[in-house]
Amino acid sequence: MKISVFGLGYVGCVSAACLAASGHEVVGVDVNPLKVDLVTRGQAPVVEERIGELISEVVRGGALRATTDVSAAVAATEISLVCVGTPSAPNGSLSTVYLERVSEQIGRALTTKAERHTVVFRSTMLPGTCADLLVPILERASGLGAGHDFGVAVNPEFLREGTSVRDFFEPPKTVIGEFDTESGDVVAALYAGLPGQVFRVPVAVAEMTKYADNAFHGLKIGFANEIGAICRALGLDSHRVMDVFLADSKLNISAAYLRPGFAFGGSCLPKDLRGLVYAARRADVSVPLLAHVLPSNEDHLRRAFELVAAAGSRKIGLFGLSFKPGTDDLRESPLVELAERLLGKGYDLRIYDANVSLSRLMGANRDYIESRLPHLGDLLTHSAADVLAHADVCVVGCKDPAVLGALDDAGDRTIIDLVRLPDADARRAHPGYVGLGW
Ligand SMILES: NC(=O)c1ccc[n+]([C@@H]2O[C@H](COP(=O)([O-])OP(=O)(O)OC[C@H]3O[C@@H](n4cnc5c(N)ncnc54)[C@H](O)[C@@H]3O)[C@@H](O)[C@H]2O)c1
Numbered sequence: 001m002k003i004s005v006f007g008l009g010y011v012g013c014v015s016a017a018c019l020a021a022s023g024h025e026v027v028g029v030d031v032n033p034l035k036v037d038l039v040t041r042g043q044a045p046v047v048e049e050r051i052g053e054l055i056s057e058v059v060r061g062g063a064l065r066a067t068t069d070v071s072a073a074v075a076a077t078e079i080s081l082v083c084v085g086t087p088s089a090p091n092g093s094l095s096t097v098y099l100e101r102v103s104e105q106i107g108r109a110l111t112t113k114a115e116r117h118t119v120v121f122r123s124t125m126l127p128g129t130c131a132d133l134l135v136p137i138l139e140r141a142s143g144l145g146a147g148h149d150f151g152v153a154v155n156p157e158f159l160r161e162g163t164s165v166r167d168f169f170e171p172p173k174t175v176i177g178e179f180d181t182e183s184g185d186v187v188a189a190l191y192a193g194l195p196g197q198v199f200r201v202p203v204a205v206a207e208m209t210k211y212a213d214n215a216f217h218g219l220k221i222g223f224a225n226e227i228g229a230i231c232r233a234l235g236l237d238s239h240r241v242m243d244v245f246l247a248d249s250k251l252n253i254s255a256a257y258l259r260p261g262f263a264f265g266g267s268c269l270p271k272d273l274r275g276l277v278y279a280a281r282r283a284d285v286s287v288p289l290l291a292h293v294l295p296s297n298e299d300h301l302r303r304a305f306e307l308v309a310a311a312g313s314r315k316i317g318l319f320g321l322s323f324k325p326g327t328d329d330l331r332e333s334p335l336v337e338l339a340e341r342l343l344g345k346g347y348d349l350r351i352y353d354a355n356v357s358l359s360r361l362m363g364a365n366r367d368y369i370e371s372r373l374p375h376l377g378d379l380l381t382h383s384a385a386d387v388l389a390h391a392d393v394c395v396v397g398c399k400d401p402a403v404l405g406a407l408d409d410a411g412d413r414t415i416i417d418l419v420r421l422p423d424a425d426a427r428r429a430h431p432g433y434v435g436l437g438w
Contacts, residue, residue, distance in 0.1 A: 001025070001190060004073040004080045006102050008035045008066065010046050010164065011122055011157050012083030017044075017051060018168040019190070020058035028066040029073045039066035050165040070102075074109035079118045079186055081155070082106075086123045094126055096133060103134045107141025110150055118151030118186045126211070127204040130154050130177070151183030154203050156210040174198045177206025219289070226287040230276070233283035260437035262397060262418040263300040263334035266323040267364075270294060270332050300436075301334050304418055305341050307434055308395055311414045314348050317391025319384060319406075320398030320419075321353040328355040331368045335397045339379075340372055351379045352387040354400045388413075396421060 001024050005016040008030040016039075020026040030036050035045040042059035044051045058064040067073055074080060084098035099121070106119055119138060121130055135146045146152045154177035159167040173196045178184030184200050191198070201209075224242065231238035245252055264270075273293055280287045308316060323333035330336050342349050358377050361369060369376055381387050384406035388394065393414045394407065399421065407415065416434045417424060427433040 001079060001186075002077040003027070003190070004029055004077040006030075006070075006073075006080060006082045006106070007084035007098075007123075008032075008039060008045055009083065009085060010048065010161055011159070012081070013039075013044060013046050013055070014048060014051060014159060014164045014168055015081055015083060015122065015157070016064055017054045017058055018165060020063035021054055022193075024063070024190075025077075026058075026064045027073045027076060028064065029068065029070060030066070031068065033068055036066040036068050039064070048164055049162060054165060070105040071109040071112065074106055074117065075113060077117075078115070079120060079151075079190070080106055081120050081122050083122045083157075086125055094129075096125065096129060099123060099125065099129070099134060100137055103137040104141050107138040110138070110142035110144060116150055116182075118153065118183050120153045120155050120183075120187055122155050122157045124156060124210050124214075125154075125207055127207040129207060130203050131179075135179070147180040147183070151186055152179035152203070153177060153183045153187045154206040155187050156206055158210075158213065169194065171196045175206050175209050176200045177203035179203055222289045226280075226285075226290050229285045230280050230283070230287065233280070233285045259420065261420060262304065262436060263297045263337075264323075265332040265334040265337070267329060267331040270297075297334075301337055304334075304338055304395075304416070304436055307416050307436065308338075308342060308347070308393060309345075311393040311416065311434075313392035313414070314346065315390060315392045316342055316347045316349050317387035317394045318342075318349060318351045319353075319387060319394065319396045319403040320400070321351055321356050321380075322398075325398055325400070326355065328353075328357075328361065328365070330356065330361070330365055330372075336369065336372055338395070338397075343373070343375075343379075348390075349379055350381055350387045350390040351376070352381050352384045352403065352406075353398065354402055356380065385409075 003019055003024050003026045005012045005026060006029045008028045012028065016026045016028045028039050038045045039055060039059065042056040044055045055064065082099065082102055084102050086099060087095050089095040110117055121134065130152065135152055139146055142150065144150055156175055158172055171194055174191050174194065176184050176187045176198065178200055188198060227241065228238035231241055273290065277287060277291045318335065318339055321333060321335045321339065322328050322330055339349060339351060358380060384402045388406045388409060391413060393416065394410055395416045395418065396403065396407065397418045399419055412432055414432050414434065418436050420435065420438060421427060424435060424438065428435060
């Protein structure tokens, strides 16, 4: 393919050189003439493993050249990869000025092109930036329509500085946010033959994946370092602790606990987080990340309460009460907390949980529920259908088969889904269905 790459920084340079090395014909474009001169002379404008040799090789072989001339670059290519910077603005927001400028320039260059051109954004940008900001600029500047006259896609980049050339040829995954299928096909063809799963998703989903990744990476490093700080204060070697932690690929280094759902609870996580944060405080170790896990969980519970309040009816059916499926443990269950708040605000509540029967509750579990929901006996029903019959608003906190069956007859009732029901994809299209985090 004939490809123009806009922005010859870390991302652009590596993409341009690697695509040229893969057999494509590439022209790099930058506003900075020094970078263009360096590439033209076969030198890399950035320091990266293998990039020096690679640029020298592909420039010598004629597969890569560089220019400051946007129109010529767009005219000579079928696809433009936009890799300009998106730095933080002074207030912390994402600056899109370079993206806006380059979209304007490419849009103007499109006016002189007869063939369909595809504009692919590789820069990191917040969901909505492409469709709401950049596509209108491209359309205004070109007088053409995105999706039919020219293609648009978002293709975030997951390379690590330092090993980015290696990462390009062995990507962890390829994400293609396609404005239309034809645009997605063009990007998919660009990376054909590379390993890793390919995800073709809506444009805004592609934009968001990059933030989910980077937020998680930062979170992991902060977590490890806080555990390290606590270990040091307690005279422990954190690396011995994390060796054990990392060996657990069932619960720790796994997909477990990473699907958005309802708040956590139960007899262990809240208690142990409180205990650990208290121990850190006693040792004068600041652990802001760990200290904010319970407040974050509390905010999530509040979001669920606010969704119920916004539904506008006082007749509520709560499906599920224990802290997780397959148990009748009610201790620190977020559903008990939600029920308590709803009752406190005067909502008319009925509850169904296949695993919870008042007569079978005992010990600490019984004491807990008697102190939190003393009238549980009046609220708890024996069938999901009874709860449905009572409710205008169904709050779904479990995926018990009896509950799924009852919800089939929910009609036009509001469904507030806290657990991502199996048919959530289809339900999302219907008014009256509200997902807690989707
Ligand atoms: N650096 C990384 O490892 C990395 C990894 C993944 C994603 N990203 C994202 O990729 C994007 C680029 O990052 P980077 O580190 O390569 O940035 P960078 O600052 O190194 O390079 C950006 C380049 O764009 C050029 N530029 C600005 N406006 C231009 C225009 N109108 N036309 C042509 N060139 C123009 C600049 O002169 C500069 O050379 C950012 O959104 C970043 O968040 C970076």
